Amino acid sequence: MYLTHPRRIGRSVLWSLACAIVLILVWSGSASAANKTIEVQLDTKPLTFDVDPVIQNGSTLVQFRPLFEAMGLKLDYNNTTKTITGTKEGLRITMKIGSTQADVNGQTLTLGQAPLILNGNTMVPLRFIGESTGAVVGWNPYKPQVVVFTEAYWTSQGATREDVEAAIKQELERIKKELEASQGSGNGNTPIKPVPVPAKPGGSGVYKPAVSDQVSLSKLQGMYAGFRPDSSGYECGGMCWDFYTFLSGNKLVIGTPERGGPETINCSVDKCVSYTISNGQLKIQGGETLPIAVENGKLIINDVELDRVKPVGDNLMLSKEYIHRGFFGLVGISGGSTSWTYHLKFNANGTFESDRTMIGTVQGGGTTTGGTGSSSSGSYKISGNTLTLAYSDGRSEFLLFFAHDGSLEDIQIGEENFYLD
Numbered sequence: 001m002y003l004t005h006p007r008r009i010g011r012s013v014l015w016s017l018a019c020a021i022v023l024i025l026v027w028s029g030s031a032s033a034a035n036k037t038i039e040v041q042l043d044t045k046p047l048t049f050d051v052d053p054v055i056q057n058g059s060t061l062v063q064f065r066p067l068f069e070a071m072g073l074k075l076d077y078n079n080t081t082k083t084i085t086g087t088k089e090g091l092r093i094t095m096k097i098g099s100t101q102a103d104v105n106g107q108t109l110t111l112g113q114a115p116l117i118l119n120g121n122t123m124v125p126l127r128f129i130g131e132s133t134g135a136v137v138g139w140n141p142y143k144p145q146v147v148v149f150t151e152a153y154w155t156s157q158g159a160t161r162e163d164v165e166a167a168i169k170q171e172l173e174r175i176k177k178e179l180e181a182s183q184g185s186g187n188g189n190t191p192i193k194p195v196p197v198p199a200k201p202g203g204s205g206v207y208k209p210a211v212s213d214q215v216s217l218s219k220l221q222g223m224y225a226g227f228r229p230d231s232s233g234y235e236c237g238g239m240c241w242d243f244y245t246f247l248s249g250n251k252l253v254i255g256t257p258e259r260g261g262p263e264t265i266n267c268s269v270d271k272c273v274s275y276t277i278s279n280g281q282l283k284i285q286g287g288e289t290l291p292i293a294v295e296n297g298k299l300i301i302n303d304v305e306l307d308r309v310k311p312v313g314d315n316l317m318l319s320k321e322y323i324h325r326g327f328f329g330l331v332g333i334s335g336g337s338t339s340w341t342y343h344l345k346f347n348a349n350g351t352f353e354s355d356r357t358m359i360g361t362v363q364g365g366g367t368t369t370g371g372t373g374s375s376s377s378g379s380y381k382i383s384g385n386t387l388t389l390a391y392s393d394g395r396s397e398f399l400l401f402f403a404h405d406g407s408l409e410d411i412q413i414g415e416e417n418f419y420l421d
Helices: 064-070 126-132 151-156 161-183
Strands: 039-042 054-056 059-063 074-078 083-088 091-096 101-104 107-110 116-118 121-125 136-140 145-149 222-229 239-247 251-254 273-278 281-284 289-295 298-301 304-308 321-328 336-346 351-362 368-383 386-391 396-403 410-413 416-420
Touching (some): 059 064, 059 126, 064 074, 064 121, 064 126, 091 126, 101 126, 126 145, 151 161, 222 298, 239 304
Antiparallel strands (some): 054 059, 059 121, 116 121, 136 145, 222 239, 239 251, 251 273, 273 281, 281 289, 289 298, 298 304, 321 336, 321 416, 386 396, 396 410, 410 416
16 A cells, blocks of 8 residues: 655645555565655655654654644644644644643543654654544554544545554555565576567657657647546556657647557557647547646646656666556455556666566455466567567567656656656
């Protein structure tokens, strides 16, 4: 269950969509989470602090101001008495620096860890604040990560407190099994046998990449990509990616090219459609009409902010392991749901290893959970915006490839977004 990963925070507030609980919790990819920064998610939104959360006596402490404000609490701090107060309708929480006694609506409660001052920042126990406001708080030791769900959130999802608690428990059990399976899968030292990589399909030359981040509707050129939320997972598995490739002669390709990156486009075999733009409308031949605009230099189509896709240098070699996660339905909430994890490891010698794990849950007369998985390997080549995967069984794939924000920590492969594990 992961909510968002750090690289997305600065790109768009859209990433703070109401992702299903099954995608909020994640594990770090190693057995130990020691010395790793504790992440905090509130209703699928990441909380950012000036000083990292810390653990004291088993309690996670965070800066009080970002937490209080995110939870809708009006805050007050009396520097003389070192008293912290948070209020909102029907709730008043009072704590004092160095004291394990707190007051919630006139009732005195004992804290496992007193609030403290750390590097000039006031730190408060996260779980106590969360549960005092009626929220569900979960601890994920595999990241490490704290997830907090408010009543307003689970009500908006048509769920109950019990649904959320059960979903968190179930997903943590799944992560534990996934981690244990990865540790017992072998020593990982067996070399991958390289296989021949076929040349990517040639394009007709009709595609020219955009050369600037500044967009003009009168001179559209190149491929643009953007994402939109899919909170139930029923359309795109949690996150939908929209692609528009503008070609000379007012031609347009919508979606990922069928034969790799945009440089492989040939309108004699690819679906290139004509388009016109007028009065803020993108009119697509034989298709729909979508709103189009430029805001702050960014291209906006159908209310989705798009970034230009930049070419990648030929013969780029990677030595990184990436992960993609998706889901269909809400585990513990929907009658049936599925979540999947796709690990893709690129080796510097031009080989790759992939592993897919899928977990399905069916409810009705009791909950039944099952899983399946598959592994493969082979060789790869990156050229332009095309990733060619040549599998050891003789299959080949040609997929769209580019780096988000120019960072190889966050890449796009086809319609799936991968990030460093």
